[in-house]
Amino acid sequence: MNSLFTPLSWDDTGYILTGVWNTITISVVAIVVGTLLGMIVGFARAESNKAVNVLFGSVLDILRSVPLIIQLILFSTFVGAIGHPMNPFLAGSIVLSLYTMAFMSEVFRGGFESVSKSMQTAARSLGMTYWQTVYHIRFPIGLRAVLPSWMGVALSVIKDSALVSVIGYMELLRTSEQLISRTQQPLEILIGVGIFYFIISYPLSHYGRYLERKMAI
Amino acid sequence: MEYEFHWNIVLQKMPELLNGAFVTLHVSVLAMLLGVVIAVLLAIAKMNNSKPFCYVATVWVEIARNTPALFQIYMAYFGLGAFGIHLSPYVAVLSALVFINAGYLTETFRGGFQSIPSTQYSASKSLGMTSIQTYRYVILPQMLRRIYHPMTNQFVWSILMSSLGILVGMSELSGTTQRLQSLSFRTLEFFIVAAVMYFIITKLVLFGASLLSRRLFKGEI
């Protein structure tokens, strides 16, 4: 007979590190892709007329009003049902990136709109083209203003990436869950997981608040 | 597309889904109310000079803000279980949500409070107002205006995060959906309906909040 419960041992380090690595990978992918898409969508929304905005807005609204866990299950089942199955990493990355994009686009829109109209008019009157104004004035000023909020969204994405476990992606929480089943030692393992997230998130959130204070002055 | 949708089973189970939706709303409203009360206390503690209170409040806020909600819920359920403290799935999810709501709202409240310049206190005093009158007529109305929007967001967030109840076997909307899909294997149908229900719930809440804000602030926010 094979033994069923075995206590946590140093041999499990590799297994846990795989989980840590996977959590980091999917978070980075979602933040990078979500930021780029969010920047484009945010800019488009700041620039476009009301009708386009309403259309854009309602799609983004769905992403923000349905729990991530449901989006993940639905998307991963749906792509399979139409004959394009995806592995958990790919499906998870797509959903998490779009979810991030929905929040990032609001952040960036706010940033771009915060650049005052008179500054743009001044730039144009100096003979800059539209795209020069965008490149030299609106992007640098708008992006700088959004840094603290960007940090906030990025941090919540790292934490939300734990949910990708429900579609079978072996990130940190799912590996630890399986270790808990094997060892029946939930407390030690859960505390370890908590510390990991805290170590990543705490310094970043403080840096974000520091930036916020610095910019407010 | 080779998937055939079967909607009649979903219609049959509609009462159970609606019941789940009610539990979702229930737990998030409660989590919000308790979260606000605790956040007020924590915000006062944080602005207070007495060290121990301030310390507790800081630890609470930092843990709540820097660890995933999923972790908090597991911790409340199986983590506390290791100490022999057994919360039901409902209470475990509720306490995790209260814990997080309180953590985030503390900072919101503190920020709202500190955003009001101290000159207003002396101004009110010079007008002959008592300190209760100062808070009631000068400080709180301004504060409420500043924290109203973040509070609405936090409420919507709690509704969405209560869906994690699925992971500790709670019978809210997601848990009920999971049970029903597992009995019939109609995953897409049930989760599509759940998604629509969440969307409607959050929209209703936002709509209600904007109606309320129009009454409270007479449109200027």
Next chain:
Amino acid sequence: MMKKLTAIILACVAFTSMNATADQLDDVIKRGTLNCGVVLDFPPMGYLDENNEPAGFDVDYCKDLAEALGVDANILNLTWGDRIPSLVAGKTDVVIGSTSDTLERAKSVGFTYPYFVFKFQVISNKDKNIESFADLKNLKVGAALGTTYETEYLAYAEQQGWGKDNYTSFKSENDAFLGLYQGKVDAIISTNTNIATKLQSDEFSDFEAGPYVPNYDDVVGIIAKRSEVAWINYLNLFLIRQIRDGNMNEAYNKYFGSDAPADLIKSLRDNK
């Protein structure tokens, strides 16, 4: 010339249409790997061994099936809820995951003949002295969410007028045992095999197996896409040969420590 061209075109059409009828059985053989879903949350049918590798009765069946097909086995670790989505999504070719064969579910996926029969049983702390199912009345009872035994218990509780207040769902079988171990619930309902395995470990030395759920056998099959009839045919023959060739008994011995009981074999044969 024209005739030749027509012949070539016809041959092409025939070839492509032949290709289009390739079914899952062909796909698996051509691909050279069998994507076999298991639930590693249900010892001894599926679990992680001390090297964190998949092990268990279901995992051995996957390997046997791959060997019969002459392909490699790719074992996919699923949650209970993943089983159907993974099939629908084409991530798995089969799921060998102790799936109870209800008529409701058979509207959505295709079932093979049964490959195992479980009994539902109560496990509780020894001091609870549970003699019959009726003794559960004032105890806190748990089970895994969306399982047939959860449904059976809830139906029984409703029939007895107990209500749902004493009942707790768990996300998975492992969570249910962890909940029992921690004392969240007084008793849980699970399968006889899982309970027997758990009772052999030190962690569960204070617990004992209680009564069976009245009048219920849990008959489970392998599942595959409902439309893949030829594939399911192959799987059915595979299951018959597992018994006939002694692989079933071998796997049973490995994970349960004894020969497969005659009544289990008989009920597998009867049920098909």
